[in-house]
Amino acid sequence: MASQTTIDAAPAPSAPPASSTDDRLSAWRGFLQAHARLVRRLDTELRAAHAISLPEYEALLHLGRAPERRLRMTQLAGQVLLSKSGVTRLVDRLVADGLVERSQCPTDARGAEAVLTPAGLDRLRSAATTHLDGVDRYFMSAVDPDDLAVIDRAMDAISRRAGDVDPDGNPIADACDPIEPVP
Amino acid sequence: MASQTTIDAAPAPSAPPASSTDDRLSAWRGFLQAHARLVRRLDTELRAAHAISLPEYEALLHLGRAPERRLRMTQLAGQVLLSKSGVTRLVDRLVADGLVERSQCPTDARGAEAVLTPAGLDRLRSAATTHLDGVDRYFMSAVDPDDLAVIDRAMDAISRRAGDVDPDGNPIADACDPIEPVP
DNA sequence: CAAGATTGAAACCTCAATCTTA
DNA sequence: TAAGATTGAGGTTTCAATCTTG
Numbered sequence: 001m002a003s004q005t006t007i008d009a010a011p012a013p014s015a016p017p018a019s020s021t022d023d024r025l026s027a028w029r030g031f032l033q034a035h036a037r038l039v040r041r042l043d044t045e046l047r048a049a050h051a052i053s054l055p056e057y058e059a060l061l062h063l064g065r066a067p068e069r070r071l072r073m074t075q076l077a078g079q080v081l082l083s084k085s086g087v088t089r090l091v092d093r094l095v096a097d098g099l100v101e102r103s104q105c106p107t108d109a110r111g112a113e114a115v116l117t118p119a120g121l122d123r124l125r126s127a128a129t130t131h132l133d134g135v136d137r138y139f140m141s142a143v144d145p146d147d148l149a150v151i152d153r154a155m156d157a158i159s160r161r162a163g164d165v166d167p168d169g170n171p172i173a174d175a176c177d178p179i180e181p182v183p
Numbered sequence: 184m185a186s187q188t189t190i191d192a193a194p195a196p197s198a199p200p201a202s203s204t205d206d207r208l209s210a211w212r213g214f215l216q217a218h219a220r221l222v223r224r225l226d227t228e229l230r231a232a233h234a235i236s237l238p239e240y241e242a243l244l245h246l247g248r249a250p251e252r253r254l255r256m257t258q259l260a261g262q263v264l265l266s267k268s269g270v271t272r273l274v275d276r277l278v279a280d281g282l283v284e285r286s287q288c289p290t291d292a293r294g295a296e297a298v299l300t301p302a303g304l305d306r307l308r309s310a311a312t313t314h315l316d317g318v319d320r321y322f323m324s325a326v327d328p329d330d331l332a333v334i335d336r337a338m339d340a341i342s343r344r345a346g347d348v349d350p351d352g353n354p355i356a357d358a359c360d361p362i363e364p365v366p
Numbered sequence: 367c368a369a370g371a372t373t374g375a376a377a378c379c380t381c382a383a384t385c386t387t388a
Numbered sequence: 389t390a391a392g393a394t395t396g397a398g399g400t401t402t403c404a405a406t407c408t409t410g
Contacts, residue, residue, distance in 0.1 A: 027331050028318050030338030035218045036264040037345040055378090073393060081219040086379055088394055093378095110387045110392045135211050138345040143337040148210050150333045154326040155213030162220040162321040238400085256371060269401055271372055276400095293370045293409045 042134045050127040055080060057131055059090055060099060060124040063116040070115040099123055225317045233310040238263060240314055242273055243307040246299040253298040282306055
């Protein structure tokens with residue numbers, strides 16, 4: 001493995017690879033912590049103000065941006081970073097709440113689509129206020145605009161290294177492709 | 184909230200705050216995606232090679248670095264980014280696997296401590312290889328060393344903005360305090 | 367009463383198996 | 389046979405309530 005870690009006090013004068021004693025590992029740990037706190041905050045605020053979770057909000061968001069405000073289950077899964085069955089259940093909840101409807105895909109009898117209802121659109125609009133506000137407050141405004149660009153590039157690079165498979169182990173629709181605004 | 188979003192096609196020529204149409208939001212989405220892919224990969228690799236999950240590995244790691252290779256439950260919770268009950272259950276599993284033991288805190292009769300067993304230390308050592316390797320491959324080496332420093336600072340700033348509370352809503356032991364190496 | 371920790375119930379997500387259709 | 393989606397079962401995490409001790 002790496003060189004010396006504080007675990008095995010072996011004094012290894014070796015080269016670059018990561019040591020658990022870090023310095024370099026600091027960014028990694030910060031990344032984990034920032035993510036944990038951030039999503040917890042945003043999720044809590046969304047639940048308190050609009051009775052939806054962060055994953056639910058993201059589902060509504062992607063549906064809202066999709067061409068007909070409708071999306072195939074698999075596509076939705078790719079964007080929400082959940083497994084196939086994960087989205088099935090997420091959509092179940094949204095349907096139960098009246099925010100989404102299920103619809104047969106006209107071109108493929110196997111296919112199901114999730115469609116945003118008017119109520120869902122309303123909820124999305126009001127929740128967006130809270131969410132964007134939070135992202136601004138806790139993420140955007142916390143870092144220098146120049147650094148934001150650095151982060152943007154870095155995250156993409158990391159995604160590519162780690163990615164290529166979704167939660168089910170299937171190749172992913174390269175979730176980096178541009179998201180089209182709704183007409 | 185912000186200004187225009189593609190949701191309501193209102194053309195608002197306003198100032199800085201986030202619009203869901205983004206560009207600026209790109210870093211945020213990249214952040215979420217990078218995290219999702221990264222932890223999934225690392226978790227999968229750890230499970231495959233050493234039969235432990237990423238949270239379990241992190242618990243072992245923090246115990247391994249703690250003064251006596253032992254930590255109070257609450258402190259462990261702070262470092263593993265889990266709620267109090269979350270750690271109780273995590274430690275339950277580790278105890279069941281023989282990697283950790285529970286011990287009465289000598290100075291506080293209410294207190295419980297988790298102590299790394301020899302087997303736990305062995306597991307930690309071998310798993311560290313896999314883990315550090317993964318962090319190196321998917322995170323470190325994916326970004327320019329200079330950018331790594333930027334990320335480090337940014338993540339800290341974000342943590343501070345979003346933080347100050349743990350999963351239970353309690354003020355957190357400022358999880359940024361230095362982690363002492365084990366003697 | 368407050369703090370440390372655990373427990374029961376419930377929410378959420380994933381894996382593997384299944385069903386239907388291409 | 390493979391692809392789209394759902395279902396059953398199981399694992400992990402959290403919330404709220406509880407118990408014990410300071």
